[in-house]
Amino acid sequence: MTEYGRGPGSEPWHPEDPLYGDQGWGGQQSAHGQNQYGGQQQPYPQDPYTQQPQDPYTQQQSQDPYAQQQSQDPYAQQHYQQQPAYGAPQDPYAQQQPQPQQSQQPQYDNGGWDTGQQSAAAPYDAQQADPYGGRQAGYGETHDYYSTPEAYPPPQPPGRREAVAEQAPTQSPDWDPEVQPEETHPFFTGADDREDNDDEYDDDPRESRRGGRGGNERRGKGKKKSRSGVACLVVSVVLVGGLGGLGYVGYSYWQDKFGAAPDYTGTGTGEVEVEIEKGAFGSDIGNILKQKGVVKSVDAFVAAQNENPKGKSIQAGVYLLHEKMSAAEAVKMMVDPNSQNLLVIPEGYRNVTIYGMVDKKLGLKKGTTKGIATSKASGLGLPDWASNNKDIKDPLEGFLYPAAYPVTKETKPETILKKMVSRANEEYDKLDLEGAAKKYNLDGPWQVLTVASLVQAEGLTHDDFRKMAEVAYNRLKPTNTVTNRKLQFDSSFNYLKNQSKIKIRSNEILNNPDPYNTYYHEGLPPGPIGNPGDEALRATLNPTGDGWMFFISLDGKKTEFTKTAAEHERLNKKFKEQHGLD
Numbered sequence: 398m399t400e401y402g403r404g405p406g407s408e409p410w411h412p413e414d415p416l417y418g419d420q421g422w423g424g425q426q427s428a429h430g431q432n433q434y435g436g437q438q439q440p441y442p443q444d445p446y447t448q449q450p451q452d453p454y455t456q457q458q459s460q461d462p463y464a465q466q467q468s469q470d471p472y473a474q475q476h477y478q479q480q481p482a483y484g485a486p487q488d489p490y491a492q493q494q495p496q497p498q499q500s501q502q503p504q505y506d507n508g509g510w511d512t513g514q515q516s517a518a519a520p521y522d523a524q525q526a527d528p529y530g531g532r533q534a535g536y537g538e539t540h541d542y543y544s545t546p547e548a549y550p551p552p553q554p555p556g557r558r559e560a561v562a563e564q565a566p567t568q569s570p571d572w573d574p575e576v577q578p579e580e581t582h583p584f585f586t587g588a589d590d591r592e593d594n595d596d597e598y599d600d601d602p603r604e605s606r607r608g609g610r611g612g613n614e615r616r617g618k619g620k621k622k623s624r625s626g627v628a629c630l631v632v633s634v635v636l637v638g639g640l641g642g643l644g645y646v647g648y649s650y651w652q653d654k655f656g657a658a659p660d661y662t663g664t665g666t667g668e669v670e671v672e673i674e675k676g677a678f679g680s681d682i683g684n685i686l687k688q689k690g691v692v693k694s695v696d697a698f699v700a701a702q703n704e705n706p707k708g709k710s711i712q713a714g715v716y717l718l719h720e721k722m723s724a725a726e727a728v729k730m731m732v733d734p735n736s737q738n739l740l741v742i743p744e745g746y747r748n749v750t751i752y753g754m755v756d757k758k759l760g761l762k763k764g765t766t767k768g769i770a771t772s773k774a775s776g777l778g779l780p781d782w783a784s785n786n787k788d789i790k791d792p793l794e795g796f797l798y799p800a801a802y803p804v805t806k807e808t809k810p811e812t813i814l815k816k817m818v819s820r821a822n823e824e825y826d827k828l829d830l831e832g833a834a835k836k837y838n839l840d841g842p843w844q845v846l847t848v849a850s851l852v853q854a855e856g857l858t859h860d861d862f863r864k865m866a867e868v869a870y871n872r873l874k875p876t877n878t879v880t881n882r883k884l885q886f887d888s889s890f891n892y893l894k895n896q897s898k899i900k901i902r903s904n905e906i907l908n909n910p911d912p913y914n915t916y917y918h919e920g921l922p923p924g925p926i927g928n929p930g931d932e933a934l935r936a937t938l939n940p941t942g943d944g945w946m947f948f949i950s951l952d953g954k955k956t957e958f959t960k961t962a963a964e965h966e967r968l969n970k971k972f973k974e975q976h977g978l979d
Contacts, residue, residue, distance in 0.1 A: 658696035665691070665722025670738060672803050675713040679703075682711065686727060690720050697724040707732040714739045715803030739801040740813065744930030745853040746799065748791045749895060751817075751928075755810055766810040773811060778818045780825070784843045788912040788923040790893075795846045795925030796821040824931065833938045837870050843924070845937060850925035853933035854888035855948070861956050862936030867945050868958070873920065879946060879962055884915035892926035899953055900976050951975060 669689050679702045683695035692698045701724035702708035711731045715738040730736040740758050752767040774792045798821035830842035856862040872880050893913040906916045913922040945958045947965035959965045
């Protein structure tokens with residue numbers, strides 16, 4: 398049986414046309430022993446006419462087409478005596494050495510076919526034919542196609558003819574250094590451009606699209622120019638718009654990060670009332686001012702506050718500013734106390750004085766705030782430990798804490814009184830009034846507050862406050878036989894008289910039975926006689942321990958402290974002489 402699986406047929410052999418037998422195969426079959434892709438002829442060791450009908454390329458059951466029959470690989474058995482030169486006449490089967498048929502199945506071994514015998518030569522050791530380089534007999538050269546009877550077998554009968562599928566060409570090397578591969582990518586060949594234009598030129602012949610002559614060429618060029626012009630215009634518009642957008646974003650970013658913040662110039666006009674809450678930071682203040690129309694931007698205010706040495710000293714309060722003023726001018730005004738719309742309560746002021754200040758600040762009728770304080774005292778937020786003694790002249794005394802309170806034109810007296818009481822509670826909670834009361838045998842925080850109000854009224858400096866507190870505690874002791882637990886403070890008498898005098902006659906002060914007269918009654922007055930500040934409060938909690946029992950101020954500017962009654966009497970006599978008192 399031959400390489401192509403053909404058996405003998407009934408068609409006559411044409412002795413003069415060596416390819417005659419292939420006519421029945423439609424020209425798809427190569428000569429016996431010759432590669433159908435133009436390679437060299439390969440000799441075969443066996444009878445080509447062995448009749449064994451089977452698939453043309455699978456000579457065994459499920460075998461590679463290179464296993465020609467059930468016998469061994471012919472390449473493993475043939476012996477090449479000498480490779481003739483190309484183009485020389487030769488007998489393609491002259492060098493063939495027939496081998497006995499082997500029944501052993503071929504197996505893979507090192508890329509070839511192992512037939513079970515030691516092959517005379519490795520399948521690929523012999524010179525391998527280049528699948529594209531083999532030469533066919535040229536003109537003037539004649540191959541003897543009839544040297545053997547096996548040269549060209551007759552074709553199959555017409556009923557058994559069937560086309561043989563093309564065999565895959567023998568693989569060539571991965572690359573050939575002498576032949577450069579043709580570039581096929583659309584980027585290099587311009588295929589995309591042609592395909593993109595197909596829709597536009599469907600009605601034109603292809604020659605006109607590829608440089609054809611005549612009107613078609615001119616018409617095609619005109620369309621391309623028109624289309625290219627519109628495309629360029631669109632691209633230009635997109636580019637200009639994109640560049641403009643990027644420029645705007647870049648400028649905005651530069652302005653935000655590195656540019657000066659928007660700001661007004663000058664001192665502004667008009668008048669704006671701005672309230673700053675406690676705990677507000679620079680950015681919070683800037684936001685409030687921007688909302689009120691004072692400054693143009695928060696960043697400008699923050700920058701101006703940082704540049705001003707006193708910028709960080711801006712306190713909570715109400716400020717009278719101008720509209721559309723520069724941030725620097727706004728900071729300058731806010732650090733000036735005169736620009737604040739505040740109600741400032743000094744330390745030691747009595748409630749009756751504070752009520753008049755509120756009326757004046759709010760433009761109210763005199764006595765308005767005092768009436769509200771009297772009628773609504775229980776609803777203004779006094780602490781639980783506040784006394785309800787019937788002899789107390791003002792239950793709010795001692796709770797209108799000295800500080801600066803922002804007010805506006807719309808502020809109500811009740812509102813500002815609540816703020817004062819709330820501030821007093823906040824400050825008193827920071828102090829251990831209960832502990833001081835137990836330590837000095839006082840009746841709760843209320844009496845500690847009362848002592849502090851006396852210290853505030855009598856003292857002038859911080860050192861005075863501490864000595865005054867010691868004098869009060871020493872005179873309140875049950876063992877005090879010098880004054881018999883009488884405080885004898887002029888400040889309490891002045892409170893009940895709603896006056897501030899240092900020239901008080903003895904017969905007047907010793908005979909007044911008012912509960913607030915400490916010359917007449919033992920112990921503390923019913924309640925505070927004023928609103929003590931922070932220094933007086935802390936001095937009351939931390940008095941001196943030097944044994945001071947008396948004090949007197951000869952000129953109203955300096956206080957003299959003594960420990961014995963004799964020392965005090967000598968100073969008291971001197972005081973009476975200076976002021977013409979008996």
